[in-house]
Amino acid sequence: MFSYRHAFHAGNHADVLKHFVQIQLLQYLNQKDVAYTYIDTHAGAGLYTLDSAQATKTGEFETGIGPLWDRTDLPAPLADYVNLVKAMNPSGKMRFYPGSPYVAEQVAREMDRLRLFELHPADVRILNDNFIKLEQHKAAQGVRSTVRGKRVIVNKADGFLGVKALLPPPSRRALVLCDPPYEDKQDYRKVVDMLGDALKRFPAGTYAIWYPVLQRIEARNFAEKLKHLPAQSWLNVTLSISGPTPDGIALHTSGMFVLNPPYTLVATLKSVMPYLVQVLGRDKGAAFTLDSGEGAPPRVQDKRNVTRRS
Numbered sequence: 001m002f003s004y005r006h007a008f009h010a011g012n013h014a015d016v017l018k019h020f021v022q023i024q025l026l027q028y029l030n031q032k033d034v035a036y037t038y039i040d041t042h043a044g045a046g047l048y049t050l051d052s053a054q055a056t057k058t059g060e061f062e063t064g065i066g067p068l069w070d071r072t073d074l075p076a077p078l079a080d081y082v083n084l085v086k087a088m089n090p091s092g093k094m095r096f097y098p099g100s101p102y103v104a105e106q107v108a109r110e111m112d113r114l115r116l117f118e119l120h121p122a123d124v125r126i127l128n129d130n131f132i133k134l135e136q137h138k139a140a141q142g143v144r145s146t147v148r149g150k151r152v153i154v155n156k157a158d159g160f161l162g163v164k165a166l167l168p169p170p171s172r173r174a175l176v177l178c179d180p181p182y183e184d185k186q187d188y189r190k191v192v193d194m195l196g197d198a199l200k201r202f203p204a205g206t207y208a209i210w211y212p213v214l215q216r217i218e219a220r221n222f223a224e225k226l227k228h229l230p231a232q233s234w235l236n237v238t239l240s241i242s243g244p245t246p247d248g249i250a251l252h253t254s255g256m257f258v259l260n261p262p263y264t265l266v267a268t269l270k271s272v273m274p275y276l277v278q279v280l281g282r283d284k285g286a287a288f289t290l291d292s293g294e295g296a297p298p299r300v301q302d303k304r305n306v307t308r309r310s
Helices: 013-030 053-058 076-087 100-107 121-140 159-166 186-201 222-227 265-280
Strands: 037-040 047-049 096-098 113-117 152-155 174-178 206-212 233-240 253-259 287-294
Touching: 013 076, 013 100, 013 174, 013 206, 013 233, 013 253, 013 265, 037 100, 037 159, 076 096, 076 100, 076 265, 096 100, 100 113, 100 121, 113 159, 121 152, 159 174, 159 186, 174 186, 186 206, 186 222, 206 222, 222 233, 222 253, 233 265, 265 287
Parallel strands: 037 113, 037 174, 113 152, 174 206
Antiparallel strands: 047 096, 206 253, 233 253, 233 287
16 A cells, blocks of 8 residues: 655656646746645655665656756746756755655745645655755745744645545635555546545636556546546646557656646647657657546536435
């Protein structure tokens, strides 16, 4: 149950897609002078070291942030992502990589709220420690910090279940990021069930779901199931850095599915995704897909066919 550790995959091509889109969603929410709640259902450790034993064992960051690090021709929206990572590395050496909680903490404003769920016992401890160190760092710079406590709350809990108590948020504005490991095939069903319940509680929320594109049947049908959820609209973007590998195991394609996306996101992705294919692509199988549409209408029970019992 607790075998997955994101440290082995930090900074790879899937992280580039996920965190780039996450920043775009947060920046859009920042445009309105009303607080919002950011909810991370599978927060992980929050911060990763690219020269750690786990990261160097796989070297997956060389499929993602590595090729982008020294580029001088980054499209402006992608530069926002790369510059956020570089700000964590003032020496100029690519050593630290942010998880989605740190990305949210950096982009969200002081009035916004972060609610982070993580069930892995080691990662939730590291997540807490990382936010303690962030608070101490801000204090050393003379910055009054409310990182922990009211603004940021870390919960050692199952995010699939924990999100229920947070919707709808007090301000009626929220971004929910869901990126489970999908090692357990039941995760696909749990994501769909969670989103169905969340949309009943808070139809106006924005929900971003990262997912791997794999051969297993649960993965192949996943995006299609998300399209039939009762959201106002949806957007689905995938990034492939290569064609399928001979062993059929290595992750070469991942996607971000966004329910109720901002209207600006399609145009941004159309301008950035070809660049990512060009820079991160490893063979002729490198490509992206981008699709969007209206969500399924809410299901309404037909009471004419319900037999009333006395």
